[in-house]
Each structure stands twice: as structure tokens, then as C-alpha cells.
Amino acid sequence: MDGAPPLAREIAELTRRRQVIASDRLPKPEKTRILTISNQKGGVGKTTTAVNLAAALARQGARVLVIDLDPQGNASTALGVEHHAEMPSVYDVIVSDVPMEDVVQKSPEFGALYCVPATIHLAGAEIELVSLVAREQRLHRALDLYLKGLDDPFDYVFIDCPPSLGLLTINAFVAAREVLIPIQCEYYALEGLSQLLKNIQLIEKHLNPELTVSTILLTMYDxxxxxxxxxxxxxRDHFPKQVLETLIPRSVRVSEAPSYGQSVISYDLNSAGSLSYLEAAAEIARRGAPKTGEQQ
Structure with missing residues (x-):
């Protein structure tokens, strides 16, 4: 193929990647892996990453739950679940102690993909949480209770955070065991990252000793x-252990998919963006959860 036109080489490479993915059988984790997807910088592909990794793993047979903790509710939209103002949502779970099983919805995307949706009410939750008892622990307690009551456990839980460090994001960090940070391959990409890592270390020290930055995913790569x-x-030089080999390219199909209420995995399975998320999901599955004491 060396002498072939660039388009022919590209098509051949996409075909090869598709064949590898089609024959892939991913290992399932021994216990539920809970990952918070966070970056205080907006526009880095955080929600896109949460939704597409979840869909990619569900397509490969894993049971996956996405918790939408962003008041914009974009993850809920992309997973095709209802989240209008009258719907019970994650807001009711963390503010009003509604059991999580009462708000979990099945995504139409894949048989084993579920979502705890966000509604516009979540926008006021930061203020309401201030006066509540154990305000940093509320999501953790609700999720823990829900997971313990399941006969068929989830393999993965992804928590999509708002792009700020308020009480919602702190709740996500306390509920999780792992942090996945998407970083866009653009100017100022590392700006604010050191502050995010300091905040994670503070939460690890004071609120959740099991928390670790396990995964960094490079997005919007050209x-x-x-x-x-x-x-x-x-x-890669700064975080050699955490960065995935897979790069997520800039992709029109990835950008289009949410407007159809879909992940790119179900919207266009054969696109380069879809294949990249499937490959990233496979890497995460194969790496497994970091061992206790294996810190960044």
C-alpha cells in the first residue's frame, strides 16, 4: 500500500482497525470501576468522552452507568434519555435523598447502558448543598447504596462533571475511585491542569483516600x-503512566452525534472518531483499575 493514494491508505487503515475491534474480547473488571471525568477547563471533550467511552464499553458487552452531574444535561441528551424539568433526576438524589434506582433510565443506545439524568434543577444544587449534612458525601452514599442493592452489578460507572470545582464536582470526586482527565491537543492545554491535580490531591487527603488519576485521554487531535x-x-512526558496510547481526532461525526440524541458509536460506528473511542475504551479495560497505592 506504500505507493497507494492517501485516501486509499486511509481507508485500508480504517478497515484494519475495524477488524481488530470486531475480533476484540475485552476483560471485565473484578469489581465496579467508578471513574469521574473531569477538567476545570471547558470545551475539552469531557461529556463527549464520558458518553462515547460508556457506549463503546456497553457495545462490547459491559454493563455501564453514566451519572450526568452537569446542569447542562448534555450527557443525558447524547444518551437519548429524557431529562425535562419534571423528570426525577440526579438533583433529587443528592438534594432530596431520592433512591438512585428511582431515577436510573435505560439508554436506547445499547442493552446494558444506563443513565442517571441531569435536569435544569441541578443548576441551583450548588447553593442548596451548602446547608446540607455531609454535603460532599451525598452522591457517594446514594451510589454506594444503589450498587450494593444490585443483583447484576455494573462493570463501569462514569460520572460527568461540570467544568468547575464546586460541590457537584467534589461529590463526583468523593464518589469515584479513579479520575479520567481529557486534555485537548491545543494551545494552553496544560493550563489549569496543575491546579486540578492539586485539588484532586486535597480531596484524596481529606475526603477520599482511594482517589487516583488513572487515565489521561488526548482529545481533538489534528x-x-x-x-x-x-x-x-x-x-506524555509529564504523565507517562496515565496517558492512553489512543488519540481522539477532531471529527465532524463526533460533533454531530449528540444533536441526534446518540453517541458517535451508534451514530456512525465506522467513522474514525468512533473507532478511536472504541480503541480508548479497550485500553481502559485492559489496563484495569490501578492497584492500591499506585499513585500519580
């Missing part, structure tokens, strides 16, 4: 630019 390649290399 291999045609020197800048993208330089940023990717800088992040």
Missing part, C-alpha cells in the same frame, strides 16, 4: 499540525 503533536508529546 495530526497535520505541529502544535497538536507537540502538546501530545508534552502531556
Amino acid at each position: 495530526g497535520r499540525t505541529n502544535l497538536a503533536n507537540q502538546v501530545a508529546q508534552d502531556v
Whole structure:
């Protein structure tokens, strides 16, 4: 294929990747892995990553739950679940102690994909949480109680955070065991990251000793630019153990999918963006949860 036109080489490479994914059988974790997907910087592909990794793992047979903790409710939209103002949602779970099983919805995407939706009420939750008892622990307690009551446990729980460090994000960090940080391959990519890592260390020290940054995913990658390649290399140099080999490319199909109430995995399975998320999900599954004491 060396002498073939670029388009033919690209098609051949996509075909090869598709075949590898089709024959893949991913290991399931020994116990539920709970990952918070967070970055205080907006526009890095956080919700896109949460939704598409969840869909990719569910497509491969894992049982997956997505908790939408962002008041915008974009993860709920992308997973095709209802989240209008009258619907019971994650807001009722963390503010009013409604059991999580009462608000979990099945996503139409895949048989084993579920979502705890967010509604607009979540926008006021930051203020309401301030006066509540154990305000940082409320999601953790509700999720723990829900997971313990299941006959068929989830393999993965992904928590999608708002792009800020308020009480909602702190609740997500306390409920999780792992943090996945998406970083876009653009200028200022590492800006604010050191502050995020300091905040995670504070939560680990005072609220959740089991929390660790297990995964960093490079998003919005454009291999045609020197800048993208330089940023990717800088992040790999700083975090050699955490960064996934898979890069998520800039992709029109990835951007389009949520407007159809779908992940890119079900919207266009054969697109480069879809294949990249399937490959990233496979890496996460194979790496497994970090061992106790294996910190960043």
C-alpha cells in the first residue's frame, strides 16, 4: 500500500482497525470501576468522552452507568434519555435523598447502558448543598447504596462533571475511585491542569483516600499540525503512566452525534472518531483499575 493514494491508505487503515475491534474480547473488571471525568477547563471533550467511552464499553458487552452531574444535561441528551424539568433526576438524589434506582433510565443506545439524568434543577444544587449534612458525601452514599442493592452489578460507572470545582464536582470526586482527565491537543492545554491535580490531591487527603488519576485521554487531535503533536508529546512526558496510547481526532461525526440524541458509536460506528473511542475504551479495560497505592 506504500505507493497507494492517501485516501486509499486511509481507508485500508480504517478497515484494519475495524477488524481488530470486531475480533476484540475485552476483560471485565473484578469489581465496579467508578471513574469521574473531569477538567476545570471547558470545551475539552469531557461529556463527549464520558458518553462515547460508556457506549463503546456497553457495545462490547459491559454493563455501564453514566451519572450526568452537569446542569447542562448534555450527557443525558447524547444518551437519548429524557431529562425535562419534571423528570426525577440526579438533583433529587443528592438534594432530596431520592433512591438512585428511582431515577436510573435505560439508554436506547445499547442493552446494558444506563443513565442517571441531569435536569435544569441541578443548576441551583450548588447553593442548596451548602446547608446540607455531609454535603460532599451525598452522591457517594446514594451510589454506594444503589450498587450494593444490585443483583447484576455494573462493570463501569462514569460520572460527568461540570467544568468547575464546586460541590457537584467534589461529590463526583468523593464518589469515584479513579479520575479520567481529557486534555485537548491545543494551545494552553496544560493550563489549569496543575491546579486540578492539586485539588484532586486535597480531596484524596481529606475526603477520599482511594482517589487516583488513572487515565489521561488526548482529545481533538489534528495530526497535520505541529502544535497538536507537540502538546501530545508534552502531556506524555509529564504523565507517562496515565496517558492512553489512543488519540481522539477532531471529527465532524463526533460533533454531530449528540444533536441526534446518540453517541458517535451508534451514530456512525465506522467513522474514525468512533473507532478511536472504541480503541480508548479497550485500553481502559485492559489496563484495569490501578492497584492500591499506585499513585500519580
